[in-house]
Amino acid sequence: MGAGAAQLGETIPKNQRFATLVSLMLSSQTKDEVTSAAVRKLREAVGGSLSVDAVLATNDDAVSEAICKVGFWRRKTDYIKRTARRLQDEYDGDIPKTVDELCSLPGVGPKVAIIALHVGWKIEHLSGSPVSTLTPTSESSHTTLRRSKRIKVESGPSEPRDDARSLLVKFEGLEETTLQVAVDAPATGTSKRKPATRVKREGTTSPKKQKPIKQALETPHPTPARWSEAYNAIKEMRSRIVAPVDTMGCNRAQLEETIPQNQRFATLISLMLSSQTKDEVTFAAVGKLREAVGGSLSVDALVRADDSVISDAICKVAFWRRKTQYIKQAAQRLCDDFDSDVPKTVDELCSLPGVGPKMAFLCLQDAWKLNVGIGVDVHVHRITNRLGWHKPPTKNPEETRLNLQSWLPLELHPEINALLVGFGQTICLPVGPRCDTCKLNDGLCPSARKGTTTRVKTGKAVVAAARKAGPEVEIAIETETVDSVRDPSSPLSDA
Numbered sequence: 104m105g106a107g108a109a110q111l112g113e114t115i116p117k118n119q120r121f122a123t124l125v126s127l128m129l130s131s132q133t134k135d136e137v138t139s140a141a142v143r144k145l146r147e148a149v150g151g152s153l154s155v156d157a158v159l160a161t162n163d164d165a166v167s168e169a170i171c172k173v174g175f176w177r178r179k180t181d182y183i184k185r186t187a188r189r190l191q192d193e194y195d196g197d198i199p200k201t202v203d204e205l206c207s208l209p210g211v212g213p214k215v216a217i218i219a220l221h222v223g224w225k226i227e228h229l230s231g232s233p234v235s236t237l238t239p240t241s242e243s244s245h246t247t248l249r250r251s252k253r254i255k256v257e258s259g260p261s262e263p264r265d266d267a268r269s270l271l272v273k274f275e276g277l278e279e280t281t282l283q284v285a286v287d288a289p290a291t292g293t294s295k296r297k298p299a300t301r302v303k304r305e306g307t308t309s310p311k312k313q314k315p316i317k318q319a320l321e322t323p324h325p326t327p328a329r330w331s332e333a334y335n336a337i338k339e340m341r342s343r344i345v346a347p348v349d350t351m352g353c354n355r356a357q358l359e360e361t362i363p364q365n366q367r368f369a370t371l372i373s374l375m376l377s378s379q380t381k382d383e384v385t386f387a388a389v390g391k392l393r394e395a396v397g398g399s400l401s402v403d404a405l406v407r408a409d410d411s412v413i414s415d416a417i418c419k420v421a422f423w424r425r426k427t428q429y430i431k432q433a434a435q436r437l438c439d440d441f442d443s444d445v446p447k448t449v450d451e452l453c454s455l456p457g458v459g460p461k462m463a464f465l466c467l468q469d470a471w472k473l474n475v476g477i478g479v480d481v482h483v484h485r486i487t488n489r490l491g492w493h494k495p496p497t498k499n500p501e502e503t504r505l506n507l508q509s510w511l512p513l514e515l516h517p518e519i520n521a522l523l524v525g526f527g528q529t530i531c532l533p534v535g536p537r538c539d540t541c542k543l544n545d546g547l548c549p550s551a552r553k554g555t556t557t558r559v560k561t562g563k564a565v566v567a568a569a570r571k572a573g574p575e576v577e578i579a580i581e582t583e584t585v586d587s588v589r590d591p592s593s594p595l596s597d598a
């Protein structure tokens with residue numbers, strides 16, 4: 104039912120090639136059986152043969168009606184008509200013979216171009232560079248093209264993985280065949296990544312347009328007095344507490360993967376799912392998603408997965424509908440622009456849908472072991488403000504991050520997130536902090552509440568109580584909390 108099958112309905116070679124191209128254009132974001140049925144209907148609608156002339160002679164409504172079951176059918180109607188016009192005007196009604204020319208057609212990307220050349224023109228020597236002229240070369244490696252499988256350029260041992268090219272394609276209806284795809288030899292023999300290809304493809308999202316993430320303050324924030332005493336006291340308390348972040352935090356997601364690339368991707372997915380969601384819920388959702396896509400969280404598995412499969416797996420996390428879209432779009436971007444791996448810079452990470460600075464810095468720390476910034480979430484933001492470390496109090500996590508990065512010793516940057524998140528989950532709660540059991544309530548914390556017994560029942564009362572406890576800081580209300588002077592459930596009650 105794939106692109107190869109489309110040409111079987113034609114007798115004239117030129118029309119066979121055009122039918123192949125049309126089939127490939129219809130196939131993106133669409134199941135093979137739906138594409139195949141749409142090609143058949145379109146052929147009938149244009150008079151029995153899929154020729155360039157016949158498509159041009161058919162009005163848009165008839166084309167739309169024939170292909171209305173495929174994804175993005177309105178846009179594809181436009182692409183098919185405009186492509187047919189270009190082919191008639193510039194290529195004598197036939198499809199061109201180079202990747203560059205094919206990619207210049209509306210709605211045609213490198214994947215479609217390469218397969219169209221292979222199926223339509225039987226050209227087997229292709230440059231692996233997405234947009235380049237076709238030049239047979241000895242620098243080629245072989246790959247086997249199977250039905251509905253991934254075309255993967257198998258690099259030799261001397262070729263770093265980053266330079267390999269891979270494409271996800273559906274290619275049914277033909278016998279298994281071997282395609283030679285040339286890959287550019289690495290310039291230096293090192294694993295430097297090539298610049299990301301920016302070829303607009305249908306069904307993918309453009310990178311977010313954004314300013315570079317600010318890395319440092321022009322004037323460093325003064326180092327807070329007695330900060331190290333407070334920090335060490337928190338460390339001491341944390342050493343006797345197991346918090347949810349310790350057993351179910353985002354850095355745990357990679358432990359279930361064996362391939363480094365998938366470990367990094369699992370970390371990113373876990374972070375994307377974690378916003379506004381408890382660690383235990385995120386952890387369970389990551390596990391379900393892994394099962395749902397076949398046992399391993401790889402970029403390719405997520406690209407292939409239906410939205411409904413992802414949604415079912417992550418439906419317990421907050422904003423699961425939006426996160427389903429973000430995950431799909433991010434996986435496609437990683438596949439297209441980053442060789443199916445997690446990028447190594449905060450700006451590239453923040454260009455992915457649903458990824459902000461906090462996730463980016465944590466991802467770089469956990470996935471790549473790169474210490475380039477602090478991951479500041481609501482806990483880090485709230486607690487450092489309660490401790491009076493920011494003068495004046497910061498208004499958002501980004502201000503908090505820049506302040507902290509300006510004075511906190513670099514070697515503490517990777518650990519402070521988990522340290523304070525766990526502290527915030529168990530003692531310095533968003534609402535009703537357990538100051539009575541906190542070792543900082545004796546002069547190290549200006550927000551400490553002495554000997555109070557607060558029974559909190561409503562969100563309104565919670566906010567009022569929390570504001571009395573220190574500087575006005577935006578807080579996240581996670582659960583209704585009961586706070587008492589002698590709380591037997593205190594994590595430090597046996598201290």
Ligand code: SF4
Pocket residue numbers: 489490530531532536537538539541542543544548549550551552572
């Ligand atoms: S004394 Fe209270 S407000 Fe201050 S760090 Fe401890 S729990 Fe948080």
